[in-house]
Amino acid sequence: MIVIKKLMSGNEAIARGFYEAGGHAATAYPGTPSTEILEHISQYPEIYSEWSVNEKVAVEVAQGFSMAGARSLAAMKHVGVNVAADPLFTMAYSGVNGGFVLVSADDPGMHSSQDEQDNRYYARFMKMLLLEPSDSQEAKQMVIDGLEMSEKLDLPVILRTTTRISHSQGLVELGERKEVGLRSYEKRPDKFVMMPANARRLRVTLDQRLAEAGEFSETYPGNRVIPGDGKFAVITSGIAYQYAREVFGQQATYLKLSMTNPAPRKMITDFISRHDNVLVIEEGEPFLEEQIKFWGLKVTGKERLPAVGELSAAIIAERILGGQKYSPAVNAVEGLPQRPPVMCPACPHRGVYFLLAKKKPIITGDIGCYTLGALPPLNAMDTCICMGASITAAIGIKQMLPDRKVVATIGDSTFLHSGLTGLVDAIYKKSNIVVLILDNHITGMTGHQQNPATGLTIRNNPTNRVVIEDVVKACGVENVQVVDAYDLAAVESALDQALAADRLSVIIARRACALIVKDKGKPYWIDSDKCKRCRACMRIGCPAISYADNLVSIDGNICNACGVCRQMCKFGALQEG
């Protein structure tokens, strides 16, 4: 038989695994580094897939799939699991009908996140099964294994990846799809109605199911010893295995763990009894190490390796071997200018933030591209905590500082994700804040996913559209304005009106993300005869405009022709096309 291999990211491999395992239905809310999982799943016509309005909804809908007998999957980034934690905890009690896998894509190093929580602890806390792939091939296999063990052990599974699994590509052997019918649906209130009497009984069986899973973990092929010369003995999991293998090669004997909750206690005890000075090498928190030490076994881990940030072969080499296995041949150049991410040329958020900052209110921000408004030169944000917190933080701040103007800024997708409940709270509290909804017609930062306000499904088919201004008005907000985000005069006038109002105001600044607009128009240019070098156009912080040798110029290669800069110029120096 010819084995076909394909280069796949971990995310694509997870989708492939779900396909091959006969998966029926999947949900997700986009979030880096998890987003492409559902995008790839949506390419398989055999599988029902949908973007959910948030992660809690994604898990609850996917649990519905499972209750109905389907093999189901929900995918999200690590902080999304916080949003979904409520149904997940109880789901472990209920167990499943069709197999259920939750993919938690963690982001050590916080490439695109607000924290680096190690979600393996959720598996222990929620009493779920935990799988940790170390490359794309394993990611595919562990979705297949996960669905099977979920059904066999009647427990949900967390498949936990990290950025370097999600977004690294490796070769994956492709298999056929194995069609699996829906398991039969039976009314099971004893299992799915979580009233105290049922929950108390299931609390006991939960530990019994976990004990059985512990036995299963001892024989799961993903937990195995990889023999070596034995100069070092290493217990490891996930991407850390690859880094350790890179550093020690054949010199070490590895206990490579894939199913880490419940971890295989006998296998670990046996490994430690056969080797001296066993190292636990894991990225992030001492999750395995704490478990092993709790069992009274002696290992070394975070005494020598960092818990903060991403692990790497270089860090392991430096901390364990000492010396300079990976020393630079050429020294790094110090003091270079940083290159932080910026709003794209023609980003509709730019002009809005510029005007907002000018009014000097307290600005509570939210999660999305528009978080970049916090950076210079706009400096237009006081707070940004988590999805939806702009509106609620504004309510609290306004209540304590009634003399200050407070504006909450939030994107269209984030507003529907968890801003809406905050807005209802603001109405109920009679909170005199301004809610500025930055509606760019798409979920932007994660790479352009549809959401309920776009009226399109994950496969770009038309569906019902949630009209944000209708929702806001229906909730009871009377002062609602909709403006074009590129029209600075209109935005400023709306802001002035709302900031002067003595009641809750909502402004929807609307304009499509510049990256999804196909006909961009011709780039602007600067007539240097008219230009007075005042650089007012540069105050909006557009990366296409720069100043050198006493000349302000626009880079025509990257200008997307929004025309906001032209509205900044009093001398008519900025020219269209």
Added chain:
Amino acid sequence: MDVKILIVGVGGQGTVLASKIIGEAAQLAGLDVKQSEVHGMAQRGGSVVTHVKFGDDVYSPLVEPGQADYVLAFEQLEGLRWISHLAASGKLICSTQQIMPMPVITGAAKYPEDIESKFREAGVDYLMLDAIDTAGRLGEKRAANVVLLGALARHLEIGREIWQQAIRNVVKKRAVDVNLQAFDCGWNC
């Protein structure tokens, strides 16, 4: 064969496409391959880095400091930022393109002058290439990434036909011809 490449640039420059083509070519050549990149916030005009490794067996997807056989830089400052990843025998292939980062635009920092001389002073084996101009002459500035790729590919032990096949497999159909030409320009430079 065991090759480690770092592709560095600015979000939006097409580093990901270049790494995809390398991955495809390595796979067509029957090698194990891994690559790693970062999505999300960093892609919005920030510094981006893609790691590519291929050979008989690849474990870690990341290229460590002092280990890169090649650094392929799409922008001068980014090339300078990553020279410490070059191996002693490593080679830097760098586009002459300059993109001002926001701290330079706002006046908080200064773009380094004469970066090429800094490569020379550091003793780096380097090649500077005006890839934008080359691609522009083909009528498609966006193919600058594949010009740079061609300049890299010439040094790798993978045949030219394999590279051409990889481009056909990866690039969108209507862009194949211009990208093949761009590749040749880089290969012959």
